[in-house]
Amino acid sequence: MEESALVKLDIKQNTYYDSVTLMLISKDLKKLDGVEEALVGMGTDLNRDIAHNLGLVTPEFETITANDFFVAIRCENDDVMAAALAKVDELLTKKKENSSANYYPPTLSSAIKMDDQLNLAIISVPGKYAAGVADECLDHDINVMLFSDNVTIEEEKRLKEKAVSKELLMMGPDCGTAIINNVPLAFANVIRPGDIGIVGASGTGTQELSSLIGQFGGGVSQVIGTGGRDLKIEIGGLMMTFALDALIQDPKTKVIALTSKPPAEEIADKILKQAAASGKPVVVCFVGGDPEQVKKYGLIPALSLEDAARKAVALSKGEPVVDFTGFSAPDAEIDAIVKAETAKFAPTQKYVRGLYTGGTLCDEAMKMLTKAFGGVYSNIPLKPEFKLEDVNVGVENTCLDYGDDDFTRGRPHPMIDPSLRAERVVKESLDPTVAVILADCVIGYGSHPNPAEDLADAIRTAKANAEKDGRYLSVITSVCGTEEDPQSLSKTQQQLRDAGAVVMPTNSQATRLVERIISNIK
Known part of the structure; x- marks a missing residue:
């Protein structure tokens, strides 16, 4: 039987549903018995291209317009298609019922x-x-x-x-995170009210910083996002300077924390000069930037997102401010983990593959690993020479941002649907040169209701694949979030531990552990 005979198509003309809802339904349909591939969407040019690429077209497909809703499935028979359409109706009805009261x-x-x-x-x-x-x-x-x-x-x-x-x-x-007057917006976490104000030009970087402030016993007054381009020369830091001034004037804000990728030097100098004149203690985390530039203005440089959170909380509590570049656990415990992980590798295993749903967390890991290993390949490389030719194929030490356009075309952000990243975890386990998988798990509002589920299932499969091949796969993870988040920090961490992952308290500690493991491979 030809493949086209297995493709079933259902079209509802002039019917609209939002794209994220339909993308998530596509994922659920793929789990049904007898379904090989599925795409549920509006007949946009993008979805038409995706359907062609997936081999989910029939002659009738060419009649679809952007105003039409379609279900395209490659399956075993008509009974499977009927079951799939019933599932679509069930999920759409559930969506409608959940929103009908508003x-x-x-x-x-x-x-x-x-x-x-x-x-x-x-x-x-x-x-x-x-x-x-x-x-x-x-x-x-x-x-x-x-x-x-x-x-x-x-x-x-x-x-x-x-x-x-x-x-x-x-x-x-492209602003994904803010907490205004203690209300989490978009991708944000549950943080208690407090006296630390944050301005962030990065989404998951801001989430990591604010969540750790909460974990370390602090609270936030405001968390203001700017969008990732705000500190470019063309924009000139317009919103960073405006938001910084708002926090300077805010009587509830006693400590200020700024986070972004390193800005253009003249923009950084403008912001640092403004912060220095604030009269309030300011912690500056230009991820991977030069601490001396910050010190020059009498401000407090942070060496990582975790370091920024620790310093902000210390200032809030009136405690001494010290650099944190190590581990929460005792050195003997970390040494034992490194020894246990490295003892099981096969001779071929020597590289790390970092697979991230958070772009700034990926960037932070790359900057730390680059210092240790000289360069990391990526779809968002720190240097052009480390740009991956094919984002689907890892090279030596590689870190991938699954929230970048390479992986989100026609798909929800991986914090909403982490399944594509989970598939890559399994794929990397088949590479005999890979020793360690490094991964984040971001919880909170906006994120998947249980983002650890797909990752945990993938970790189990990946470890089993390596074992069958006579190898051992080390998986190092961290969770960005708080205990009060809907998914719960401790429950999420335990899910990953139960799957066989080593769960570290922060992204920077997870990355440091990977450095130690890779450096100790004989």
Whole structure:
């Protein structure tokens, strides 16, 4: 029987569902018995391309328009297709029931009529529309968190200049994390109220910093995101400087923490000069940046995201500020882990593969591993010569950001759907040169309800694959989040331990452990 005879297609014309919902349904359908491949979506050009690439097209598929909803499945027979369509209806009905109690205004003007006290909007629309929606919100004196990306840098600068002139926040574009007046927004964690204010130009970096502040006994006043491009020359740090000034003026904020990738030098100098004049202690974590540049202004440099959190909490509590570059556990315990892991490797095993759902966590790991090993290959490399030719094939020491465009085209962000990263864990276990898998697990609002589940299943399979081949696979993980998050920090950590992973308290400690393990391979 030809493959095309196995492809079943169901089309509902002029029917709309949001893309993230449909992507997650596609994942659920693939778990059904008899289903080889599945795609549920709107008939956009992108989804049509994906369907062609997956071999999920029939002659009828060419009639689909962007306004049509479709289910395309490669399966064993009509009975399987019927079961799959029933599952789609069940999941869509559940989605509708969960949201039916709420009223969703179709336009900004109708939302304002419903509540004229609205003062913050979270915008997540296709990039070509995002700037216009943000513009309209600013015109109505509404602060903006712009989750959307694909906004031009010229539009970003114009929007931020407009926001600053009106004394409004313009967080983004591509801003995924904020906690405003103790309300977590988008990808954020449950952190107790406190006196530490954060401005972050990175999403998971801000999550790691704020979560660790919570774990170390501190609390936050505000967590303000800027979007990743804010510190580029073209934008000039417009939102970082505006948010920093807001924290300086805020009587509830006693300590300030700034985090981003290293900015352009002139932008860094402007921000550091402003922070130095604040009269408040400021911890600066330019991930992988030069601490001396920060010290020059009398500010406190952080050597990692964890170090930044520890220093901010110490300042908040009036305790001494010291550098943290080691481990929470005693040296003897770390030495025992290193000895136990390295003793089991086969002679071929000598490399690490870092597989990340958080881009800044991936970046932090790469910068630490580069210092130890001289270079790390990646889809987001620190140097052009370490750019992977094929992101699906690891080379020597490799770290991958699964939240980058290479892996999110036509898919939800890996913090929403971690299955693609989990598949890569299994794939890397088949490479006889791989000794260690390094992975993060990010919990909190916006993330998958149980992101450790897919990762734990993959770890078990990966370890079994290596054992069958006479090898041992070491898996080192860390969890970004708090005990109060819906998924629970301790429960998530235990899931990963039960699967055979070594779970470290932070990303930086996990990376240091990997350094020790790889360096001690004989």
